[in-house]
Amino acid sequence: MSSPPLSTFDRFLEWFMYRFRWIFVIPILLPMSFTFNLYYAIRNWLIFNIQSAPKAHDRKVGLIQKQVRDWATGDRKAKMCTARPGWLTMSFRFPAYKAKMTQIRTDRLIDILEVDTTNHLIRVEPMVTMGQITRTLIPLGYTLPIVPELDDLTVGGMINGCGVESSGKRYGLFQHICHSYELVIADGSLVVASKEKKDGGSAESQALFYGVPWSHGTLGFLVAATLRIIPCKPYVKLTYIPTRTVKETQNTLIKECNDRENEFVEGLLFSKIKGLVMRGEFCDKPPRNGRQNEIGKWHKPWFYTHAEKLAEREEESVEYIPLRHYYHRHSRSIFWEIKEIVPFGNNLLFRWTLGWLCPPKISLLKVTTPPALRRLYERNHVIQDMLVPLETLQESVDVFEKEINIYPLWLCPFTLPSTPGMLRQRSGKNLLYIDIGAYGITMNKTYEPRESTRRLEEFVRKVNGVQMLYADTYMSRAEFWEMFDSSLYEWLRVKFGCKEAFPDVYDKVCKEARY
Ligand SMILES: Cc1cc2nc3c(=O)[nH]c(=O)nc-3n(C[C@H](O)[C@H](O)[C@@H](O)COP(=O)(O)OP(=O)(O)OC[C@H]3O[C@@H](n4cnc5c(N)ncnc54)[C@H](O)[C@@H]3O)c2cc1C
Numbered sequence: 470m471s472s473p474p475l476s477t478f479d480r481f482l483e484w485f486m487y488r489f490r491w492i493f494v495i496p497i498l499l500p501m502s503f504t505f506n507l508y509y510a511i512r513n514w515l516i517f518n519i520q521s522a523p524k525a526h527d528r529k530v531g532l533i534q535k536q537v538r539d540w541a542t543g544d545r546k547a548k549m550c551t552a553r554p555g556w557l558t559m560s561f562r563f564p565a566y567k568a569k570m571t572q573i574r575t576d577r578l579i580d581i582l583e584v585d586t587t588n589h590l591i592r593v594e595p596m597v598t599m600g601q602i603t604r605t606l607i608p609l610g611y612t613l614p615i616v617p618e619l620d621d622l623t624v625g626g627m628i629n630g631c632g633v634e635s636s637g638k639r640y641g642l643f644q645h646i647c648h649s650y651e652l653v654i655a656d657g658s659l660v661v662a663s664k665e666k667k668d669g670g671s672a673e674s675q676a677l678f679y680g681v682p683w684s685h686g687t688l689g690f691l692v693a694a695t696l697r698i699i700p701c702k703p704y705v706k707l708t709y710i711p712t713r714t715v716k717e718t719q720n721t722l723i724k725e726c727n728d729r730e731n732e733f734v735e736g737l738l739f740s741k742i743k744g745l746v747m748r749g750e751f752c753d754k755p756p757r758n759g760r761q762n763e764i765g766k767w768h769k770p771w772f773y774t775h776a777e778k779l780a781e782r783e784e785e786s787v788e789y790i791p792l793r794h795y796y797h798r799h800s801r802s803i804f805w806e807i808k809e810i811v812p813f814g815n816n817l818l819f820r821w822t823l824g825w826l827c828p829p830k831i832s833l834l835k836v837t838t839p840p841a842l843r844r845l846y847e848r849n850h851v852i853q854d855m856l857v858p859l860e861t862l863q864e865s866v867d868v869f870e871k872e873i874n875i876y877p878l879w880l881c882p883f884t885l886p887s888t889p890g891m892l893r894q895r896s897g898k899n900l901l902y903i904d905i906g907a908y909g910i911t912m913n914k915t916y917e918p919r920e921s922t923r924r925l926e927e928f929v930r931k932v933n934g935v936q937m938l939y940a941d942t943y944m945s946r947a948e949f950w951e952m953f954d955s956s957l958y959e960w961l962r963v964k965f966g967c968k969e970a971f972p973d974v975y976d977k978v979c980k981e982a983r984y
């Protein structure tokens with residue numbers, strides 16, 4: 470269905486907001502973002518060092534249990550969801566469903582509870598962010614095996630949704646580095662869902678462990694998670710390999726994923742004839758003649774622009790990047806979205822003078838997007854991630870180009886094991902998959918948000934792929950459950966009394982549930 474034609478004034482307003490948004494972003498949002506980040510960095514450092522979080526945690530969980538029990542003994546008319554406001558979340562959409570639901574206050578769960586270097590585990594509350602974890606763990610010589618790169622992504626979002634990163638070829642998705650979850654379920658009781666029965670869990674709690682990822686808070690409230698950690702080194706030796714065709718990119722990605730030496734593998738496709746595969750491994754320090762690149766420093770060019778230059782070379786290049794800079798390499802430029810917001814943000818003068826204030830917080834950008842700009846984004850802007858088998862990359866890029874035509878494309882390979890849950894491949898083997906991420910203004914003049922995305926979704930279903938559910942999904946309920954496996958999910962919904970307590974996952978992620 471096409472929207473009514475816009476008046477000349479509306480068009481002018483859209484153009485003006487788009488072109489000159491920086492007038493508002495630079496003097497207002499940048500200082501606000503900086504102050505916000507500084508406050509939380511100091512607060513979190515203090516709390517972690519005085520070790521007050523574990524004691525406070527039991528009290529906070531008690532309050533959540535009380536809210537759920539009040540719901541369970543009340544009229545139960547409105548189902549439950551978290552009270553996290555939509556503007557704080559990492560998607561372009563606002564969750565409309567929250568308005569009519571009973572909101573449970575999980576938003577105080579923001580602390581790291583314990584770092585156990587003996588057993589290589591970290592126990593955290595769900596609102597802990599990726600930036601907070603890397604800031605705490607890396608100085609101790611540890612890291613999460615998978616660190617989704619935007620600083621403000623939360624553990625709760627990564628577990629109840631999905632998290633992907635360039636170390637995925639070795640460790641899978643974020644859900645695969647999890648050891649156990651602590652959940653407040655529909656009757657208000659606290660259960661531990663763990664991977665192994667030997668950790669004290671029952672068959673049911675083990676099943677819950679597999680059911681939670683991708684369930685979007687529809688099986689219970691996550692109140693803590695225990696995740697694996699691994700020892701790390703201060704630098705990443707990153708090798709940039711230029712490629713000239715999509716087939717070559719696909720083959721290089723497969724080859725590098727199969728190389729056991731590599732810790733990280735990632736690709737960027739700037740066009741069908743200009744690609745780059747990056748392979749990385751931990752290293753102690755750059756050799757004497759090695760090129761060190763502190764890519765995360767405020768005065769450095771945006772990572773993807775630097776990578777594009779290296780993609781234009783004929784030969785491979787090698788750089789040594791500090792680990793935290795590597796993990797958050799796409800944060801400063803919000804992948805490549807920042808160029809729409811501060812078009813001159815990569816200019817040398819801007820970087821040296823105001824670069825230290827960047828990036829603006831995504832949540833602040835989201836909440837201050839004016840309606841005119843939102844309209845423009847609705848029509849022309851795409852934010853989509855599709856997880857497809859790596860061997861279908863070439864075919865998938867053809868469909869992405871035909872339907873949305875956006876470059877660069879983010880290519881993030883990962884291993885998908887054959888475990889139960891909503892995300893299910895039934896080969897019985899570990900398979901190589903790849904996340905194809907498209908973020909930006911489409912170059913396709915005939916792009917229709919609904920129809921084009923539906924065709925893309927259909928293709929993804931056909932190749933046994935899945936769509937990341939933070940993005941706009943236009944699938945019908947039947948199509949959704951064709952893409953995802955409902956068997957374990959449905960059983961858990963009955964077993965744990967979720968049907969009355971929480972909406973179905975489709976009703977939280979479908980287009981009608983978000984505005
Ligand atoms: C660890 C686990 C425990 C479960 N416990 C029960 C249960 O006690 N009662 C119940 O009715 N449903 C249970 N289920 C849910 C059951 O898997 C779904 O209801 C079923 O429809 C899934 O079918 P499937 O062919 O996809 O099984 P799959 O997803 O292929 O099974 C995946 C894994 O779960 C194990 N599994 C499957 N069913 C059970 C089961 N009944 N008991 C123990 N392990 C099982 C399998 O051995 C396999 O390792 C459990 C699921 C899991 C993953």
Ligand SMILES: NC(=O)C1=CN([C@@H]2O[C@H](COP(=O)(O)OP(=O)(O)OC[C@H]3O[C@@H](n4cnc5c(N)ncnc54)[C@H](OP(=O)(O)O)[C@@H]3O)[C@@H](O)[C@H]2O)C=CC1
Nearest residue numbers: 550551558559595617623625626629630632633685686691
């Ligand atoms: N590299 C990557 O992998 C990236 C991933 N993303 C996507 O962004 C999303 C994460 O965004 P973020 O803002 O952190 O999370 P959100 O607040 O958007 O949460 C995502 C979903 O998880 C549920 N959820 C979150 N916390 C809890 C909890 N404690 N208990 C129960 N349910 C919970 C939410 O439920 P409710 O609706 O009730 O609040 C919501 O449905 C992910 O889903 C991911 O797919 C985005 C960018 C990069």
Ligand SMILES: CC(C)=CCC[C@@H](C)[C@H]1CC[C@H]2C3=C(CC[C@]12C)[C@@]1(C)CC[C@H](O)C[C@@H]1CC3
Nearest residue numbers: 559560561803804806831834835838852854908
């Ligand atoms: C790596 C993966 C799996 C996903 C990355 C997705 C991000 C690029 C997007 C997630 C939320 C998006 C938002 C915007 C840009 C793209 C994301 C960060 C905006 C900042 C674009 C400008 C709007 O005014 C606000 C948007 C908020 C969400």
